[in-house]
Amino acid sequence: MDKIFRAKSTLEQWRILQSVVDYGGYAKAAEKLNKSQSSLNHAVAKLQTQLGIQLLEIKGRKAFLTNAGETMLRRARQILQDVEALESLADTLNKGWEPEITCSVELIYPKEILYQILKQFLPQSRGSRIKIIDAVISGSEEAINEKTVDLAITNIVPKGHLANTLCSVKMIPVTSINNTEISSDEISQDQLANSLQIVISDTGKAKRSQGWLKAEQRWTVANFHEALSILATDIGFCWIPESIAKPYLTRKEIRKIKIKHYDERHIPLHLVIPDRDNVGPATLLLEKLFYQYHQLEC
Structure with missing residues (x-):
């Protein structure tokens, strides 16, 4: 019997990481997402632990992607876009919009x-x-x-x-x-x-x-x-x-x-x-x- 794959990470963790990078740090990302800065810190730290690699490094007050983080986030962005499109399609179909x-x-x-x-x-x-x-x-x-x-x-x-x-x-x-x-x-x-x-x-x-x-x-x-x-x-x-x-x-x-x-x-x-x-x-x-x-x- 094939082994069932179980994801170590969640879409929400990748969405938080993307926001931290796009907005240049935890403080601005927390403001945009209407979340506490500590919850964002915890989510990214847990994501890095689950994957076993460092995704971000802090320089001064800004967060920067590591080489590994850049590669991973590039793939994650596409996945997040696909999920958004998928949910939009479900909403569209629910409203009768033809596929x-x-x-x-x-x-x-x-x-x-x-x-x-x-x-x-x-x-x-x-x-x-x-x-x-x-x-x-x-x-x-x-x-x-x-x-x-x-x-x-x-x-x-x-x-x-x-x-x-x-x-x-x-x-x-x-x-x-x-x-x-x-x-x-x-x-x-x-x-x-x-x-x-x-x-x-x-x-x-x-x-x-x-x-x-x-x-x-x-x-x-x-x-x-x-x-x-x-x-x-x-x-x-x-x-x-x-x-x-x-x-x-x-x-x-x-x-x-x-x-x-x-x-x-x-x-x-x-x-x-x-x-x-x-x-x-x-x-x-x-x-x-x-x-x-x-x-x-x-």
């Missing part, structure tokens, strides 16, 4: 906006973890209907759910700057249909197609990074969010395709809380930050 928020985010939603909103959320998150699921077409719709996520950014709002529109994403058709198979002049939709189209895979079980998919020859990939990698080989074209395409257009690695009467499309993106009756305060805070960023009053 984790799962978000389904349509792949075309601008990542730079998403990261700015999450950055604002972090200081107020109370330790809630964030799980981001990239969704395409029916993927977010299914997540909403099945209530497998707490919050969804989607271009499809399922029946029975209310949504607020956050923004509209401009999609543009692009190809490699060196692709000679697709004319740099204005072309018709029928002409473009003869070219290879790179499309992003629907993440839902329905595997529906959406938007302009007239081309008979299609290659399906998981994300826009893969699509751009294929375009870099000077074949095919793809509809890509303008925000993603912009740096590639600036570097002249890709070019926008000029289509007669139709060279861009706009896709609205909405925010949906799938289970509004049981939504937690952390998810509501995150929702509020999305609305604030997009200057919506909801």
Whole structure:
């Protein structure tokens, strides 16, 4: 049978030692902790005896860490922080604050906006973890209907759910700057249909197609990074969010395709809380930050 570990020291002893060091002596630490100076002396002396090493040495009226004390207190600080965070989490859970928020985010939603909103959320998150699921077409719709996520950014709002529109994403058709198979002049939709189209895979079980998919020859990939990698080989074209395409257009690695009467499309993106009756305060805070960023009053 394994021997049961029994701690020689207590968290309170380490907290007292930390205070004595941080405040430069027993007198100031006693004042801050609202304890007697003698009780602090006794606690530190007992801690040193229990551990069998000297942690502090007194020089004049100030207490200084020994080399061993410095090493031990450095580890103790982390433990004290972890315990504080653990107890804070217990308090948070008791109040109904979610330990984790799962978000389904349509792949075309601008990542730079998403990261700015999450950055604002972090200081107020109370330790809630964030799980981001990239969704395409029916993927977010299914997540909403099945209530497998707490919050969804989607271009499809399922029946029975209310949504607020956050923004509209401009999609543009692009190809490699060196692709000679697709004319740099204005072309018709029928002409473009003869070219290879790179499309992003629907993440839902329905595997529906959406938007302009007239081309008979299609290659399906998981994300826009893969699509751009294929375009870099000077074949095919793809509809890509303008925000993603912009740096590639600036570097002249890709070019926008000029289509007669139709060279861009706009896709609205909405925010949906799938289970509004049981939504937690952390998810509501995150929702509020999305609305604030997009200057919506909801």
